[in-house]
Amino acid sequence: MVQGELLLGADGLKSVICQQINGNIPATYTGDAAWRITVPVERLPENFMEQVMMVWMGPGRHVVAYYLRAGALLNFVGLVETEEVSEESWTARFPWERFKADFAGWHVDVQTIIDAADQEGCYRWSLHYRPTIRNWITRRAALLGDAVHPTLPYLAQGACMAIEDGAVLTRALDQADSIVDALQLYQRNRVDRTVRIVNQSTANRTLFHLRTVDEIRASFANRDEGADRNAWLYSYNPLTVELV
Ligand SMILES: Cc1cc2nc3c(=O)[nH]c(=O)nc-3n(C[C@H](O)[C@H](O)[C@H](O)COP(=O)(O)OP(=O)(O)OC[C@H]3O[C@@H](n4cnc5c(N)ncnc54)[C@H](O)[C@@H]3O)c2cc1C
Incomplete structure (x- = not known):
């Protein structure tokens, strides 16, 4: 004990x-899944993105990217609307091809980041609402x-x-x-x-x-x-x- x-x-x-x-x-599915990858900066073109947070928005989806570890890693979160409810987890891997397809036609910088991803290391998190708690x-x-x-x-x-x-x-x-x-x-x-x-x-x-x-x-x-x-x-x- x-x-x-x-x-x-x-x-x-x-x-x-x-x-x-x-x-x-109770947890209720939002209708969104979050693609998550990190990319070492050496895989990206030099001076690829300033040390700021970048947001791209489009119909039914958006992307947020920012640096981690003093600029050594680029963190990418891509939110997509989908009816397919999956796991709410940091470790739920999904195929890179689906990730790429979800952002087909998006800005060239988004394509550069997705192309530089480790194809075995693409994660998707199913996002759920929960009521706020005061206790x-x-x-x-x-x-x-x-x-x-x-x-x-x-x-x-x-x-x-x-x-x-x-x-x-x-x-x-x-x-x-x-x-x-x-x-x-x-x-x-x-x-x-x-x-x-x-x-x-x-x-x-x-x-x-x-x-x-x-x-x-x-x-x-x-x-x-x-x-x-x-x-x-x-x-x-x-x-x-x-x-x-
Ligand atoms: C897609 C996505 C993007 C995000 N982006 C951001 C962002 O840009 N900025 C930001 O501030 N936040 C962001 N967040 C939120 C952030 O990740 C979480 O709010 C944060 O991790 C919460 O920290 P925590 O320590 O409370 O919980 P967790 O990080 O979940 O840690 C809980 C720990 O408890 C352990 N644990 C659970 N049960 C037990 C048990 N029974 N016994 C022992 N250990 C246990 C787990 O293994 C885990 O290590 C994001 C979240 C998602 C899903």
Whole structure:
């Protein structure tokens, strides 16, 4: 038997700890699958893409690409609408030929990345909605990350939120006089932000899968995604935000 003062459920979107605290949370297929590959930059043309995040949008699908490991790897996520529900998993491999076919006719840079992929290393993740949860704790247990706020990747914030949770929980444990108080402080300071991010992420699915160029132009004409996200999303610092 293992004994401890606090159980932390950081066991991902199929969390058994969350199930024990909140019961079964239903998952509904979104209609989207996410192709995922990483490509070492030496397989790509020199100066292929600036050190920025690139997004390509088109009818019923979109692509996001950015660098990992200080520019050594290019990460590519390609979202496609499909009625074929498959596994919700990091390790579900799918044939490269299907990947290539899903983006036939897309921008030449998208083709360059797909052509440079390791053909045995193409993964497809079936994306599911789950309702948001406001109950993260018991007296001796707390949930963290996808275990309590699984999110769709349309705002690229799932891992960021898990890191923020960890930072705030650490501070709450330092500040409070008891574990019970610390867990309440943690939950109080994290739930609203993560619910907002999850809901915003879900809303982005519609925005990214518009059918025509005119619709895309009209939807983005009065938006300033950068300013909006800087105002509330990227400006949050879990190490300094006041815990109330
Ligand atoms: C296609 C896609 C693209 C994404 N892109 C981004 C992005 O650009 N930016 C971003 O911030 N996030 C992104 N995310 C989300 C991000 O991957 C997740 O939010 C993040 O991995 C959650 O971290 P976690 O530690 O909570 O859970 P996980 O990474 O799922 O880790 C949970 C761990 O618990 C282990 N585990 C589970 N059950 C048990 C058990 N019973 N006993 C012991 N261990 C157990 C698992 O093996 C796993 O290692 C993306 C997700 C997807 C699907």
